[in-house]
């Protein structure tokens with residue numbers, strides 16, 4: 001017997017020992033029907049009836065941290081493999097994906113629960129994506145259900161409903177309260193206490209009610225209900241429910257000619273934001289402003305703003321400077337043609353072939369991508385372009401629209417769940433043949449994909465830092481392999497992993513070593529800050545050379561960029577008496593001092609504060625040391641906020657802009673800042689590493705780098721590589737227009753090879769040195785590495801568990817795997833969780849994978865919970 005599912009035939013075998021009459025009849029008749037045999041109407045009716053009684057079993061992958069699937073029953077027709085289902089799972093209802101349809105009743109003494117709803121008629125995922133998911137689960141030692149959840153960004157189609165039910169304790173309170181009156185001591189107001197009784201009353205029958213039902217019956221809000229759950233008066237259940245994805249979104253529209261009454265600051269903020277973008281903005285984006293939601297409601301009530309429904313739009317404008325050509329408008333130069341020719345050849349061949357496009361900054365890689373994509377589209381196929389962070393390089397999106405118009409679908413992290421679902425379906429229907437997106441876009445369900453491009457392939461944002469911890473670039477290569485199509489990885493500073501693959505012949509290396517139009521690479525000058533200190537006798541943030549060059553640049557009417565790779569004002573606050581740094585309450589991390597903000601920083605929080613950049617915790621700036629009460633607090637380490645302030649003092653007439661996480665939050669902020677830089681409104685930009693990302697601003701001739709080599713001291717074998725990449729990328733922003741550029745790098749480590757090679761634009765020299773360092777230790781690319789984090793809210797537990805796993809590695813035979821640790825992780829406590837880790841290295845990946853699976857089995861045997869262990873294969877961040 002066969003059932004069709006997702007374009008492939010699934011064989012369903014009827015279990016022989018338990019044959020019952022219904023099943024036998026059905027088996028035979030289905031077969032006969034397929035053969036076209038005539039059936040009497042009465043028999044057909046009988047069959048239609050009995051068909052209802054048939055059951056299948058389905059193995060479902062669920063988004064839970066368990067490395068296995070779960071079996072459910074489906075009554076009626078067999079569903080398709082790859083379809084989504086809603087199923088009960090430990091008191092909740094979860095969405096899962098069907099992996100297998102069969103008729104083997106699971107062994108064991110438990111009841112097989114039925115699937116509650118089958119959401120799709122056919123497989124939702126194309127075959128290559130299902131296979132890719134299996135590969136990821138295997139390679140990254142991640143539960144398949146969690147991998148699939150990441151692939152299907154369709155949460156907008158599933159609603160989470162909260163249901164409340166009265167608990168034993170609640171019943172007691174209800175009955176006792178009725179007898180004794182409400183004489184209990186309570187912090188709640190009498191109205192709130194009455195409301196609690198109303199809720200208990202409403203739930204007395206024992207049936208569960210939804211949040212919305214309870215609210216309309218009793219006026220109780222979520223906070224009150226959650227409080228009752230904490231007191232164990234109620235129990236809460238979560239259910240997933242299907243819902244129609246919204247196809248419109250609410251936008252706030254400024255009412256013109258409204259007479260302005262007296263408004264408070266929050267109301268002014270919203271109006272200012274709306275005015276700034278032309279009077280119209282999705283409500284969702286307004287929610288990013290630090291004002292209460294109720295402010296908008298007030299403005300609506302006062303007739304200053306109206307709310308409209310508008311079909312979802314996806315355009316992200318993209319910066320396009322006047323008089324500058326788009327990448328696709330250039331005739332390719334010879335080097336670009338050569339690179340394209342090699343790519344075109346493998347496109348014509350139509351088989352798996354990875355290319356590493358190593359092109360220096362400003363060599364015109366984007367134009368090569370365009371040309372390759374155009375060729376792919378011309379053959380009727382589709383192309384996928386991955387970029388690190390679309391929001392940071394809006395010009396890329398803008399150029400894509402200019403070249404490919406409506407064919408473009410953008411997938412990025414700032415889409416709402418609705419927008420994401422909408423784009424996903426659009427891509428799956430084949431309506432967008434150019435897909436541009438960040439990391440998870442590698443899972444875009446593009447039919448007949450012909451080419452994948454990964455821009456800035458070295459960028460660490462391609463690594464997902466939560467389960468499944470996949471690397472977007474490596475998954476892209478695997479997807480290309482499964483589809484048998486070419487893939488291009490491009491960068492001015494390729495990762496050592498990719499470079500090694502090119503050296504060993506696994507990837508084809510394409511080099512573009514000159515900038516376009518014979519423009520020179522900028523001249524880089526190192527400023528030795530140790531000498532500067534000796535000569536000036538004081539510690540200055542900016543060296544004399546940097547000040548001099550910046551002044552000259554501004555005087556010539558050109559633009560300068562200065563990198564200060566930390567945000568905030570001072571990144572360490574230390575007590576002079578006891579030497580303690582002020583740390584976050586939740587994390588073992590020094591807190592950053594932020595000064596109050598003024599004027600243009602619409603988004604930044606007002607008020608002076610200390611902030612933890614890991615968990616977001618904030619506190620007032622203490623007058624005295626929290627440990628020893630000394631009043632001698634000392635502020636060290638300048639961040640971008642301080643940089644801006646100092647620069648304004650040094651260059652009073654400069655038009656300064658700042659780009660960091662405090663000044664760019666919402667979608668469009670980066671775009672606005674870059675637009676002001678393009679137009680010349682800003683002539684001096686200071687910021688964190690965001691300013692180093694692919695921006696192509698022709699007026700910038702000078703780049704300054706301040707204090708970026710402290711990163712060389714990080715406890716991470718990739719520290720030198722990161723510093724080299726950052727220096728090279730930020731230098732690459734200088735001299736991209738008519739006039740040549742100059743870079744000044746202030747450093748305390750001017751002799752370090754990462755700094756020296758970056759200054760000499762010597763990528764290959766850097767790689768040679770770096771490989772020499774990594775080879776003897778079997779660090780990637782000479783071996784494979786996995787970081788295993790063990791975490792718990794209880795420090796003793798985290799230590800014990802990591803000790804247990806460490807001992808296991810030492811005593812069990814784990815062939816080919818070497819372990820370092822266990823030790824406290826460099827960030828030993830994060831968000832109140834203690835973190836220990838083991839670093840595992842192996843020369844063969846299969847050894848490491850086998851070792852990890854055995855370790856997980858041992859952990860299960862020892863009762864260490866699965867979610868206390870984070871397995872980070874090919875870890876990028878070792879913190």
Ligand SMILES: Nc1ncnc2c1ncn2[C@@H]1O[C@H](COP(=O)(O)OP(=O)(O)OP(=O)(O)O)[C@@H](O)[C@H]1O
Nearest residue numbers: 327330331332333361362363364365366367516694
């Ligand atoms: N053949 C060409 N002739 C002249 N200009 C070109 C040509 N190809 C591209 N350009 C222009 O050169 C500039 C740099 O190109 P692009 O931004 O693609 O560089 P890139 O290699 O991606 O550099 P980065 O790695 O720094 O991002 C752009 O302004 C682009 O429009």
Ligand SMILES: [Zn+2]
Nearest residue numbers: 584587612615
């Ligand atoms: Zn913190």
